[in-house]
Amino acid sequence: MTELNKSKSTVKNTLKSSWLTFFYVGIKDDVFSEDTRRVFIINLFTSVGVIFTLPLSLLSLYQGKLTLGLSLFSIAVLYALNHVYLRRTHNHSLSGNFVIYPLYILMIYLVYSGGVNGTGHVWIYCVPAVALFLHGMNKGLIELSFFTLALIIVMYFFGGHFEELGYHEALKSRIIFSFIVVVFLSGIYEYSISRFNFELKETTNKLKLVANTDVLTELLNRRGMLQRLEASSQKSFHLLLADVDFFKRINDEYGHDAGDYALTELSQIFRVSLPENDSAARWGGEEFLIALCNKTESEAFMFAEALRQRVEAFEFVYLDHRFKLTLSFGVATMNATTTLREAITLADNRLYQAKRSGRNQTRRA
């Protein structure tokens, strides 16, 4: 890439990132979530609102239309403040109210006053989409019903300019009907989008679950465990790496299905033995990783020993086969000085030592 192309692409990237930072008010994670989408749309709407209302307010003030000018100016200021508020708090529900309620009032005022040369009513068609997006189907439709009622009252009882400007009598009813059509279409659109988003979220959650779960034991798999540990807010936890001793013999003597059954039973023993908030994963074939937090190093060791003895005492019964199993454990601690990867390697080394020293035992530092 030439120097010119490089600097062009840097400028383009900088512009794009400042544009996104502005509209996402600095939110960088999870930009596809419904909440972040709302923040984005509110901000976009308020920015466009300022761009339109500020010049129009200045024009109206210049033309001596004091009330209209001041109303538009207040909206522009409110929208600008809304951006600052949203940037500081990311609170889109309150911020959304700052957008929609002034918008209702402004639209009713425009229809009531006629706006510039009786054109005020042409702006009302932006209301349904914004109301439904910000407040959802139910609340949005209720508010739009009240808004339509207010429109009817204002046009039929206070909209004197319709007659003064010589509009045809049919215009009022056409405005109401066309507004209702836009509400209807926006409602269908909002419904299908939220339905689609719901399905997408459900499918994504299912896929995440499948991707992070072991099919046989239904414990976390290696990927799921690593993700959980990496995302954990805990600064320190103890890792217990367990491997079934001579597992090959179970497969060879009783068949692969008996081996599968043994792995499932073992997982169940882990599940019921684990304290709440701690996790167990199937780390590989007959290898399991348990992560314990809120325990001292010797408590973690004792937990591994207790689990080992529990498995040793357990009788596995599959069809007419009865057999026993033992586990070897390697224990290591992840903390400020030892990273997760290092702790896993240490646990693995200690598990290897446990195997070399005769199996059915727990090794720690």
Ligand SMILES: Nc1nc2c(ncn2[C@@H]2O[C@H](COP(=O)(O)OP(=O)(O)OP(=O)(O)O)[C@@H](O)[C@H]2O)c(=O)[nH]1
């Ligand atoms: N039934 C069944 N067997 C599995 C599964 N995953 C791995 N294995 C078996 O686990 C056995 C592991 O054997 P080895 O690695 O030799 O270890 P081991 O027999 O447990 O001996 P040590 O670990 O040295 O005590 C292999 O026979 C694999 O086929 C599984 O999902 N189901």
